[in-house]
Amino acid sequence: MSKQSTSLKSLKSGRPPIAKKPRTLAARHTRRIIRAHHTLNKQLTAAQIAGDHDKIKSIESQLNAQGGLAAYQEASIQGQTITRGGDSSIELVRWLSASDKKEEQGIKQSQLSGLSLLEVGALTTHNACSRSAIFDRVIRIDLNSQSSGISQQDFMKRPLPESDADRFDVLSLSLVLNYVPDSAQRGEMLRRTTKFLLQNESTKNAKKLPCLFLVLPLPCIINSRYMTEIHLLDIMSTLGYTLLQTKQSAKLYYSLWLLQEPSTNVSRKTFRKVKLNDGVGRNNFCVELRDTREAVS
Numbered sequence: 001m002s003k004q005s006t007s008l009k010s011l012k013s014g015r016p017p018i019a020k021k022p023r024t025l026a027a028r029h030t031r032r033i034i035r036a037h038h039t040l041n042k043q044l045t046a047a048q049i050a051g052d053h054d055k056i057k058s059i060e061s062q063l064n065a066q067g068g069l070a071a072y073q074e075a076s077i078q079g080q081t082i083t084r085g086g087d088s089s090i091e092l093v094r095w096l097s098a099s100d101k102k103e104e105q106g107i108k109q110s111q112l113s114g115l116s117l118l119e120v121g122a123l124t125t126h127n128a129c130s131r132s133a134i135f136d137r138v139i140r141i142d143l144n145s146q147s148s149g150i151s152q153q154d155f156m157k158r159p160l161p162e163s164d165a166d167r168f169d170v171l172s173l174s175l176v177l178n179y180v181p182d183s184a185q186r187g188e189m190l191r192r193t194t195k196f197l198l199q200n201e202s203t204k205n206a207k208k209l210p211c212l213f214l215v216l217p218l219p220c221i222i223n224s225r226y227m228t229e230i231h232l233l234d235i236m237s238t239l240g241y242t243l244l245q246t247k248q249s250a251k252l253y254y255s256l257w258l259l260q261e262p263s264t265n266v267s268r269k270t271f272r273k274v275k276l277n278d279g280v281g282r283n284n285f286c287v288e289l290r291d292t293r294e295a296v297s
């Protein structure tokens with residue numbers, strides 16, 4: 001018997017070549033744009049607080065040179081592609097569509113439908129929450145609108161609801177809170193969400209409503225000097241929220257919060273910047289809840 005070559009080829013060599021990925025901004029480049037924008041934004045807020053006009057001008061021109069908010073949003077849209085982690089609202093739709101324990105035990109629960117959603121920080125009108133049949137009314141806002149289906153509006157300046165017609169069953173804040181450069185303003189943003197949620201008898205019966213969908217970069221929760229998941233729970237419960245769902249992916253922290261207390265009933269407990277974790281290599285993500293009588297810079 002003739003001796004055959006015994007050298008083993010790698011299994012990979014038998015596979016057909018994998019189709020080339022579509023050309024997108026390289027992941028590293030995308031991350032660099034996002035990180036630089038966040039850093040400059042924080043520096044800008046610090047300069048504004050200090051009233052340092054030369055610094056404000058210099059940072060604004062650096063932001064412009066990088067393409068400003070539009071370039072940041074373009075990088076974020078790239079981050080939403082499937083190859084880069086996907087559309088975070090898939091998780092919101094999955095959580096709202098999931099049947100609860102009673103249904104698993106054979107007790108019929110009505111599926112959620114006809115809901116209203118306020119999506120803050122919307123980059124597209126084609127994401128999962130925009131396509132889902134759960135929602136009848138979706139209002140999308142962003143500081144810089146990228147499409148006619150998104151209103152250009154700062155959530156912090158959106159007029160407060162005068163009636164339930166201006167409130168929503170669900171509010172989405174996906175990768176927006178970490179965009180806010182100041183820790184006290186982050187707290188104000190969370191507090192403000194409670195004012196836009198609809199609390200009536202029908203939503204109270206639904207067990208998941210009204211709710212806030214909050215998504216953050218995972219390091220904000222697991223690697224910050226000033227934040228932990230327990231600390232976030234504490235802040236959120238002060239605002240009247242209880243945690244319904246949570247999930248971590250390699251990069252993101254997803255959470256769904258039920259608003260139980262009307263915003264008028266919430267406690268006055270405050271949260272200042274306190275070091276919870278020490279050590280090198282941690283970030284400084286922080287949320288402060290100040291007394292509503294204190295001015296937020």
Ligand SMILES: C[S@@+](CC[C@H](N)C(=O)[O-])C[C@H]1O[C@@H](n2cnc3c(N)ncnc32)[C@H](O)[C@@H]1O
Nearest residue numbers: 076121142143144153154155156174175176179
């Ligand atoms: C990283 S993008 C996130 C987009 C999308 N929600 C997602 O999950 O991929 C953050 C967006 O939030 C928007 N944003 C930040 N603060 C906002 C505010 N106060 N009101 C409205 N939009 C805001 C920014 O303009 C930006 O487009």
